[in-house]
Amino acid sequence: MAKIGVFDLSVRYGKLTALSDLSFTMPEGERLFISGPNGAGKSSLLGAISGAVRAAHGRIEMDGEILSGLGPEQIARRGLSMVPEGRRIFASLSVRENLMVGTGLRRDESAVADDLEAVFTAFPILRERANAPAGALSGGQQQMLAISRALMTNPKVMMVDEPSLGLAPKVVDEVYDRLCELQKLRGLTLVIVEQSSARAARVGGRMLLMRGGRIVADGDAAEFAAGDLLTEAYFGDPA
Numbered sequence: 001m002a003k004i005g006v007f008d009l010s011v012r013y014g015k016l017t018a019l020s021d022l023s024f025t026m027p028e029g030e031r032l033f034i035s036g037p038n039g040a041g042k043s044s045l046l047g048a049i050s051g052a053v054r055a056a057h058g059r060i061e062m063d064g065e066i067l068s069g070l071g072p073e074q075i076a077r078r079g080l081s082m083v084p085e086g087r088r089i090f091a092s093l094s095v096r097e098n099l100m101v102g103t104g105l106r107r108d109e110s111a112v113a114d115d116l117e118a119v120f121t122a123f124p125i126l127r128e129r130a131n132a133p134a135g136a137l138s139g140g141q142q143q144m145l146a147i148s149r150a151l152m153t154n155p156k157v158m159m160v161d162e163p164s165l166g167l168a169p170k171v172v173d174e175v176y177d178r179l180c181e182l183q184k185l186r187g188l189t190l191v192i193v194e195q196s197s198a199r200a201a202r203v204g205g206r207m208l209l210m211r212g213g214r215i216v217a218d219g220d221a222a223e224f225a226a227g228d229l230l231t232e233a234y235f236g237d238p239a
């Protein structure tokens with residue numbers, strides 16, 4: 001059974017069609033990059049899966065259960081967590097308070113404490129700065145905080161919208177290294193919006209290339225970057 005299944009999904013904003021009859025499935029533990037130019041529909045796809053954006057038609061499933069029609073909180077309770085574009089941390093709250101925001105739906109207090117320890121072990125800087133206001137962190141540290149906050153919900157599936165946005169290449173490397181370690185450690189199914197197919201190829205995984213609200217290619221990220229120079233030239237590559 002697929003971990004995530006998307007079937008004939010369409011999303012419209014008024015008269016504008018953002019996603020058009022889009023379908024794909026992904027198995028548990030997969031790392032899937034979603035790439036494509038501005039306006040391709042990448043964020044709309046993540047929004048529809050997480051319940052933040054309403055589908056015009058189609059069906060989304062997780063572990064065979066239909067998610068369509070459920071709200072973001074109900075979907076989060078089923079184990080799907082989202083790291084939004086722009087990170088959206090609470091600048092005036094401390095790092096620790098930001099992390100605890102992610103645990104609002106959980107009742108398992110001792111497991112929450114274990115997860116906090118695991119996050120602090122993965123990102124020692126967050127332990128060091130636990131009582132500092134999150135707004136005082138650097139951009140890369142804020143991205144790590146946003147990822148950690150999502151992990152504190154104890155997700156099975158995590159979706160990250162453009163983790164490299166506005167970060168220096170070296171910091172992006174570090175964010176991806178940690179993300180991949182955590183995926184392995186927790187057996188996460190990971191969906192990442194990444195504009196740079198070269199970056200996706202370096203990290204490794206499957207890639208869906210979107211354009212105009214449709215999937216135009218689906219394959220190994222490394223093969224895209226190595227073999228399809230025309231695509232690369234057409235879409236450009238900010239990395």
Ligand SMILES: Nc1ncnc2c1ncn2[C@@H]1O[C@H](COP(=O)(O)OP(=O)(O)OP(=O)(O)O)[C@@H](O)[C@H]1O
Binds near residue numbers: 017
């Ligand atoms: N809330 C909204 N209301 C109206 N139109 C929207 C809304 N959100 C997105 N759109 C439009 O839907 C299309 C898909 O946008 P979306 O943000 O999903 O693409 P994207 O691939 O994530 O783009 P980017 O890389 O720029 O973030 C675009 O034409 C966009 O202008």
